[in-house]
Structures are given as C-alpha cells and as structure tokens.
Amino acid sequence: MNMNMNMNMNMNMNMNMNMNMNIIETSGLGKRYGSTWALRECSLAVPAGHVAALIGPNGAGKTTLLNLAVGLAAPTAGGVTVLGGWPAGSLAALDGIAFVAQDTPLYRNLSVADMLHLTRNLNRRFDQASAEARLAELGIPPKRKAGKLSGGQQAQLALTLALARRPRLLVLDEPMAMLDPIARHDFMATVLTAAADDGVSVVLSSHVLAELERVADYLIMMSRGRVQVAGEVDELLASHRVLTGPAGEADRYAERPVVHVRRGGAQAHLLVRASADDPVPPGWEAHPVGLEELALAYLREPGAAALPGPARGRTLPLETGQPSEVTQ
Amino acid sequence: MAIDKGNGAPGGGAGASPASGGLYSDQHLRVSDAEREAVSGRLAEHFAAGRLDRAEFDDRVGRAMSAKTRADLRGLFAGLSETGAPAVPELPRGGGGTPGGGPRGPGSPIEFRLDAASGVPTYLQLVQQVEHALRLGYLKPGDQLPKVRDVVASLAINPNTVLKAYRELETKGLTAGRPGQGTFIQATLSQVALPELAGLRKSLLGWLTTAGAAGLDQDGIVALFTSALRDFHERRGDTGDRRGAASGETEGVA
Numbered sequence: 296m297n298m299n300m301n302m303n304m305n306m307n308m309n310m311n312m313n314m315n316m317n318i319i320e321t322s323g324l325g326k327r328y329g330s331t332w333a334l335r336e337c338s339l340a341v342p343a344g345h346v347a348a349l350i351g352p353n354g355a356g357k358t359t360l361l362n363l364a365v366g367l368a369a370p371t372a373g374g375v376t377v378l379g380g381w382p383a384g385s386l387a388a389l390d391g392i393a394f395v396a397q398d399t400p401l402y403r404n405l406s407v408a409d410m411l412h413l414t415r416n417l418n419r420r421f422d423q424a425s426a427e428a429r430l431a432e433l434g435i436p437p438k439r440k441a442g443k444l445s446g447g448q449q450a451q452l453a454l455t456l457a458l459a460r461r462p463r464l465l466v467l468d469e470p471m472a473m474l475d476p477i478a479r480h481d482f483m484a485t486v487l488t489a490a491a492d493d494g495v496s497v498v499l500s501s502h503v504l505a506e507l508e509r510v511a512d513y514l515i516m517m518s519r520g521r522v523q524v525a526g527e528v529d530e531l532l533a534s535h536r537v538l539t540g541p542a543g544e545a546d547r548y549a550e551r552p553v554v555h556v557r558r559g560g561a562q563a564h565l566l567v568r569a570s571a572d573d574p575v576p577p578g579w580e581a582h583p584v585g586l587e588e589l590a591l592a593y594l595r596e597p598g599a600a601a602l603p604g605p606a607r608g609r610t611l612p613l614e615t616g617q618p619s620e621v622t623q
Numbered sequence: 624m625a626i627d628k629g630n631g632a633p634g635g636g637a638g639a640s641p642a643s644g645g646l647y648s649d650q651h652l653r654v655s656d657a658e659r660e661a662v663s664g665r666l667a668e669h670f671a672a673g674r675l676d677r678a679e680f681d682d683r684v685g686r687a688m689s690a691k692t693r694a695d696l697r698g699l700f701a702g703l704s705e706t707g708a709p710a711v712p713e714l715p716r717g718g719g720g721t722p723g724g725g726p727r728g729p730g731s732p733i734e735f736r737l738d739a740a741s742g743v744p745t746y747l748q749l750v751q752q753v754e755h756a757l758r759l760g761y762l763k764p765g766d767q768l769p770k771v772r773d774v775v776a777s778l779a780i781n782p783n784t785v786l787k788a789y790r791e792l793e794t795k796g797l798t799a800g801r802p803g804q805g806t807f808i809q810a811t812l813s814q815v816a817l818p819e820l821a822g823l824r825k826s827l828l829g830w831l832t833t834a835g836a837a838g839l840d841q842d843g844i845v846a847l848f849t850s851a852l853r854d855f856h857e858r859r860g861d862t863g864d865r866r867g868a869a870s871g872e873t874e875g876v877a
Contacts (some may be wrong), residue, residue: 346781424684431667483779491772491782509737509745509780532744585742 316379318343318464318496319364323373326359333359335520337373341498341513343463345527346490348511349500350590355517357500358397361468364498365394378463390419393457394466398473399450403442407452410441414456426459429485447478454482458489465489467499471506479503483510508586516590518597528586531601535589538565540579547576554599555592566592568601654690662687662696731769733761737778745780749788757797757812768798768806 317340324337334356341347349357362368363375366384374382381388401410407430415421430437433455435448444452450470457465465486471479487510489495501507507514514531516524524531535554545556545563552568566584575581593599663684666675675683683699690696733756735749743751756762769777771785789806792798799809834844 345783424681427663427667427684428681437663437667480779484776487775487779487782488772491775491785505739509739509778509784512781512783 325372327371345513346497347513351517356520391463393462399453401441408437746788
C-alpha cells in the first residue's frame, strides 16, 4: 500500500494491520431477481484502508452488490467475502460491518436518545459515550424525535449509530442523495474523520461525481450489472489521458485503447488509456484527466472497461471493439 | 421515568433544584436509567453549547452513568449556567472539528483551502499551499502543520490524500514528522541569501523589460519562462525534480 506509517499521523494501529487484506472480495458473483440479472460475473478485490466509491447509472447493480456484501441478500452465483475472508452474512462479518441503507432508515417516532438505547441493546458492541459526544458536537438534541430532525441530522444520526458499533467496514448506499451541500460536507467530514481516526474502510455508492475526487481513493464503476472499472483513483488517473487534436485524424486511434471520443468539426478529444510517459502523436496535445471527466467518459461508454491486473486474460482494456462517438 | 414525564427540564431533580418537592430530602433515592440518561443529555447540551470541554464532559457523564443515588448526581452541573458565557473556553482538541465550523487548527499557523475548479489534484494543492506559505513567511521552521484528522474534518477529504501531501513535503525535506505529535516545518524555501535574491530580481526585471519591448504579453512571458525552465531542468538531468513533475498541466506537443 502507498501508506507510509512512519509518518506518525493520528492513525490507529489497526489501520496498519488491515492494510493488506481485501475488505470486500467477490468472485463470479451474480444475483438474479426473477429472470433479470441485477449483477453478473462480478469479480472484485477492494483492499482495506480505502474510501471506495461505487458509481454507475440507476439499475447498474450498485445496491445489489452492497446488499450482497453486507449479507442482506444471498447470491445466485459465485461468492463474496468481507473483512479479509469472512463469508458475507456470517456472524464475524455482521459484527464488523455497519451499513446505512439508501434512505437512512430510522424509527421516526423514537427520540434520538431512544434510538441510541435501542441500537445499543441490539448490538454486541456499542460506544455510547462517543455516540453521545458526536451528537452533542453536532447539536442534535437527544430528546427530539428522529422524525422531527432535519434531513442532514437524520443522516448524521444514522451515521452516528453505525459508527458507534465500531465497524471495520462502513457501507453507505447513496448517503448524500437527499442532503443539501452543507449537510453533505458535514456528513462526509464525519465519515472521513472516522476513516482517519479509526482506520475504518468505507464503501459508498454515489451519484455526486464532483465530490468523489476529494473523497474517494478507490473507484468501482458499474453498468448493466457488470463491473466496468475498478482500481485506485491515483492509478486510474495516471493511466488515462485526454488527447486533443485534429478531428480528421481521430479515427487513426480507433484501434488504440480509446475509451471515449468527443468530436467537433475540426477538433476531437480522445480519452485514452495511456500514461504520461507514452508518446504523444505529432499534432496532438495530451492533458491529464480528472476523476469526474474519467467517470463521465466511462459512464457514456458502458462497453469500455478498465479492470486491474489480477482480472486475468484482459490485455486490452476494451471489451468491445469500437467506442461509440458523441458528436458535439 | 418520573422525571422523563411531566418535568420540562430533563434531569431537573438532579440539578440545582432541590426545592422542587421540598418536604424531605430525596437524595438517598436510587436513580433510574432514564434519569442517568436525562442527566447525560443535559450535559451533552452544555457540551454542545461549549460550556464544557471534552474531558470535563466525559468525566461528568461517566459520573452520571455510574451514579447510584440522587446524591451522586449532585454537582454534575456545577459551574454551568444556561445563559452565561462559556464557563470553560472551548478547547482546540481535534474533537471532530464541528463539521461545517472547520477545525481550530491547534498550533498551526495555516489553514488549507481547496479550489475544486483549479484542476490541480487535491494533494498537490495542499503541497503548494504549504510551499506558498513558506515563501511568504506564514510558516517558519518549527511550525506545525494542521493535523491530518483536522484537515480531513474541515475539508471533507480523504485522509490518504492528506497523508500523500505530507509525505511529499517530507520527501522534499520541507517537513519532518514527530511521532505522536504531528508534522513540523523543517526547512525554508528561500535557500538564497537576500542580497543575491535582490540581484537576481534586478536582472530578471531587465529581462522582462526586453521581453515586453519585443512584444510578449504576460501569458507569452510565462509560457516562455516555463518552457525555458523545463529545458534547464532537463539539461541538468533532474527531470524527476518535484516542481517539473508536479506542475505539469499540459505536456503539449505542437
């Protein structure tokens, strides 16, 4: 891992120890609802110690994958292990994972204090003091009913309950969908502080591409029930460039690993799999690519894939031949 | 339970209101879980309002939760008034940097900011801000950089990003980590003595005048200087140098 622990940051020791394991690992994982495959042939290995973002259009299979990982659903095919090898849904797995579902479900008629009380009694481990301190910091009144809290406070309460279980993996399904910008910022600050303080690994699904660049250091992109891209953000960014040049020459690169083409009358932009060291063709300019641009390009090209080395047998990152074109 | 119902102020019986019932002391009565939690709740409100620091809060909540009789609950609200100014100054204890309020950057003279539109990677923005602060004198050797968790809490960014920036600064020899304390500035960025700097500046101004007279505008001058600087580094063979590699926005080939 690219983490240098002689740096004495306030990192907890357990971060060190978990660094080499996979927090979620799937092989040939599939889930079928009726005749529809919500997830197919999913093989992933998400290393511990990351904040991993799971993105993809609606219906791509994100929630299905998360539900399988936390043990809320059973796979139709293949398998999934968590926390370094425990089968999803096993006692050890349940104990070490906290999951906040899409709509941050709470008992609306229970007070905040009662929600804490309930959660404490339903779990083997619950850090009451830290939960209370966190809610106090956030200014969430213990007596108020959960249903009367603002959307941001409800999300923070659900997150507080999840973190008080002291999980090693925190799974969040669309945590920010309903939140205003300040609430989103505060929510993610809490999540990331937990990652910094306790070494909690985080997997979150999101539609908010713009914020992922600051938040995520591991990216999983899905489309149509399949994993399209998976890898560390730094590596993905370092292995992609945008080439800008004359539109007439754009087709010359169709055989190279072009992910996405944007073409005007005279000028074209190609998002290609290439590093900074790769030669740039004469007449073309190469630019580094940001996470949002990269994600958008892949989202527009569901056929293109960039999977890490261990996905054997894939030398060319394109699964299908020709990228389709979007004319500007 | 009695306290939860009917009594507007949670834990009222435990606080400074011995006169509520009045006829005989209730101090020997055993306290219920509900009362303990009500007291904790009120302490939490005081903590939220900044009237208690974290350590004091933890201590008082601990006493409340282990209280057996009403007598044990006495004094838990000592020094706390609902209206007055904070009895205890808020401590800059990384305590989660009140989301939104930003951390109080204990001991660090600088505070990071992010420009999402700049296109510069986040870790590099942090590195550049430290370098900039060093050049401008906001940071001096011995100064502490903001703690990782405080940066994370205030900017809502990935901790690994901050670690990467701090690692880069350490690699450059600008900072050093002290176990258990944090990251501290070790070097300055202006290695050249002041008189020499003045001379260099003078000759550069002369060159700028020539460039301006030749018709170069500011962008043209920057482009020319950047390109010459790159050539200079390449010729010296230190292309791996941080600045050359770091600030490459566009490696254009015309």
